[in-house]
Amino acid sequence: MSWSTTPQLRWLRPLLALFAVFLLLQILMPRSTYTQIQHNFNGRYLAQPERQNAVKREFLHAWTGYQDHAWMADGLLPLSGGRKQQFCGWSATLVDALDTLIIMDLNDEFQDALNATLTIDFLESIEGCEVNLFESTIRYLGGLMAAYELSNDARVLPKLIELGDMLHTAFHTSNGLPCTHCKLLEKDLDIKPTEDAILADVGSIYLEFARLSQITGDDKYIETVDHVSQVFAQVQNDSSIPGLWPEIISPAAIGGDRTDFARKSTRFALGALSDSAYEYLVKTHLLMGKTRDVYESMWKRASREIKRFLLFRAYIPNANEKDVIFPGIASRTFGDSEAMLETRTEHLACFAGGMFAMASRIFGDPEDFYIGEAITNGCVWAYQNSPTGIMPETFTLLPCTNTTQCEWSDSCWQDQSNRPEHCMNGNCEQFKFPPGFLQVSDASYKLRPEAIESVFIMWRMTGDEYWREVGWTMFESIIEHTRSAFGHAALLSTMEIYDRDAYEKGLMVRKVLARQMDDMESFWFAETLKYFYLLFSDPDLISLDDWVLNTEAHPFRLTESVRGF
Template identity: 40%
Template sequence: MATYWRIHHATLLDVHHNSDWRDPESDSYFWKSLPILYPPSSVQALPTSGPVSFPAVQAISFPESSFEKALRKERRQAVKDTFTRAWTSYCEYAWLADELAPVTRGKRSAFGGWAATLVDSLDTLWIMDMREEFEDAVAAATTINFTRTDAGEINVFETTIRYLGGFLGAFDVSGDYRLLRKAVEVGEMLYKAFDTPNRMPITRWDLHAAMLNDKKKQVAGSSTLVAEIGSLSMEFTRLSILTGDPKWFDAVHTIAQRMEEQQMWTELPGLWPLVVDAEKLLFSLGSTFTLGAMADSAYEYLPKMSALLGGQMDLYQTMYERAAQAALRHNLFRPMVPTGEDILIAGVAHTSHGGRTVELEPAGQHLVCFFGGLMALGGRLFSRKQDFAAAEKLVDGCIWAYKSMPHGVMPETFKVYPCSSPQNCTWDELLWMTQVLRDNNVRDVESLSYSQLVQLVTEKNLPRGFTAIPDDAYLLRPEAIESIFILYRATGRKDLHDVAWNMFTAIDRITRTEFGNSAVRGVSSLRGKPLQTDSMESFWLGETLKYFYLVFSDPNIISLDDFVFNTEAHPLRRLLP
């Protein structure tokens, strides 16, 4: 298998010189033939200086005994069995729908009605060596019509990461040119979302209005989530690399240039505010700075873009290093926990008085668990020891959040108490109980007796160390196992195999249904199993189970020295020297 990846990589580098992938009817394709109302004044070309040699991301060796190898393969098979059960149900009950409803055997259309689960699962099917199922899925994917949808509005970010990323990732592992053709179809559609006076994309896009080519309908938003405008770069750039057409790279690189110009102008220099004004090209105004929901992948794509382009552009490394430095100073903190683990959580920073005051909100999110893996990647690529050290503590923080919950599964959001400093972090039971009541809106805490404190805290049913759990759902999210996978590949730490297995079995235990796995609510409940909500987003098959499978796979399979993953876990090939 390792030999296959090396040979296959060489055959794809110059794919745009091969005419086999081109559709002879592509010029008449609706989205390509639609006139551009606001064409760019010039188109920036892809860099041509040649890829550089980065330091290796993956560990040098992964020694294992025959027993350990057999156990690893047994666990990998268990993950594959879980995937197969859900995939079979999708095929039977929700074929070509966006999602399967895994409790009621229903189906949902949440992402344009273009078979999100099918497209998100393509590269997983290939990686899991399910070739017959892959062939059936590709044949079905070729029938998807991206000129028709019942959705009134398209989320450009979600469409990019799931559909464009899904087709590109599946092509980059399989070499099936039908997938590249579908990627071009999606890319032509999404390019129209950039047809605005300032060439900034409309992130929540009225696709039907765009079809009419009405100038009044095509204006970028004045209130845009930074993740949704800053996380299109990998997929668009890879599409340009593969086709030789620089227009997609030009579209997203223009965004990156504007973000880089204003990165050090914000109230928290190095980080961008949660909401930006794409219409006025203002990326620096705002007072909330998070690494989590609605901002996360804008940071995730910085070192990954550098790797994807083979280090040919300094801009992405520079932006990453600025952001990492700011996050280390303002967002990452050590929480007070009863067992004294030296871990880190990524919180939210709020500024006031023009940035002169910065206040930390010590809130954790499952989504932000991606940041440990990101800093491990950035630490390796750019030889930043401080980032890699923080990465290990961030991953350990998410592991702590999992194992501390009664069902062994981390909630969507939670609060903890930040230590006064990383060195001064002794557990204080009274301080913890007092903060529990404050975070749960109990007034006049100081007037309560110790016995009253104990009684009220007991009623909250909070694991020790947590001060509040605003959202106790688990939505089948992948971010924790994603970072464990990256850290394992970077270090070879054997203990992470057991950690990953314990996470997988805990998740499967509370989410498994007869037909797949369901998101749940109530992971902090001590009374029975959490409530299944009959939702199985496409990322369960496209991301979560893929990362679990890869943790237990041979490290040469999708090597991090050959690939980078987009935020939907689709592996894109890096340019290598």
């Protein structure tokens, strides 16, 4: 007699049937098995004080240069000791560095910087200045917000509201979409939405204004965000690659009979013009996804097409048996069935490794983690295989013809690469790029953070010490080539090295190094050095389970009742 016909056990049958259905659903439906973004470090203290202090020393070296030679300016010129102004003269470096000073426990320096920041009159100094909405939002609004979040200093809040209200006027247009470069607050000024705007300039404002509403309790900021996000969702399938937005969009096209918001361009990428528009889909859902599902739906549509059209494997040596993927640039004209992929990648696109890795936990798609890891591997490869140990700004690779990582062959590379002449500073000669680099259209290094950002996220999500070792090598190479008398300088080329005088421990010494440029962006303090410091810190410092970092690496605290994961 079987158990299923035994009267005493017959009551189990419906329960077992329900359990079988449950198991089947677990198999068929993608679902995250994680309850946190970070790896479970089991409460271990994992800071590396020597490396932390090395990063802090470099920060203080550049910060002292800024204090002594460019205090209250937007930026320091690290070779000449001069000053530069970029964004209405609102002391970009000062504001951008506030939260890094707190994170590095530089309390005296923070108090000096905060006292100086509180003297900035955003409204008075705006006269005649064309406000860059994107840069002002991520650097200034984000910087003030993070300083307030981390310090709990009540003096910051009025300044935060002052700036937020002023930037919010950029949305006081006929259709609620912003003027991305405008003279704000002038009398009788008719603010109009931008006709041709960079995608990232419009698609990267959700996080800061949403958090500003959470902090102040004033819903006007988040209502603006909601309107913009709904517009992006409505037009997401209007482009020549439905699901993606092109590099150039038209905010002015919303309203009336026009339908060309997403038809101003047929180029699609994750680099300079697009980057944070996709990053903010993941991060804004993390900030407030329990109350809104639009960011999740946009991400799922966009990520599917990113994986289909923008990513490629390249013919490169020294891949170390790791899966390596690079983001490229796709073009497709309306009416064409096929898209053309340009296998040119950018340092700016390296953020996508961390973006996909975080999305894998937040949205429960394990494949996205491996994509994020492979993109990060590609950026690490570019660092490790350049003459300086630093990835160039933009370069082109030879694509693999198969769907898996192709094996390297020197003879095959010579046959396939067929590299053209290269002109450097007007002197045209056969310039031999390292194997794997088909062409380098911009060999500079602008002190960018995107590669170390993804390395940091991979460490926090895996706990694998490999990523810290990789990051330390990157840090040493960057400091070796960029350190200057007054700070750290951008590099003219990561592909060439020369004998030059270098500043080391207060002395000038002769070394074989890259040529420097007299420029040091504020994100050197806000992002690059911060990510290096956090990589070697204890994982509880700015935990990815408690904070979301904006695209300028300013941390905003997550709120349990509204956060999306």
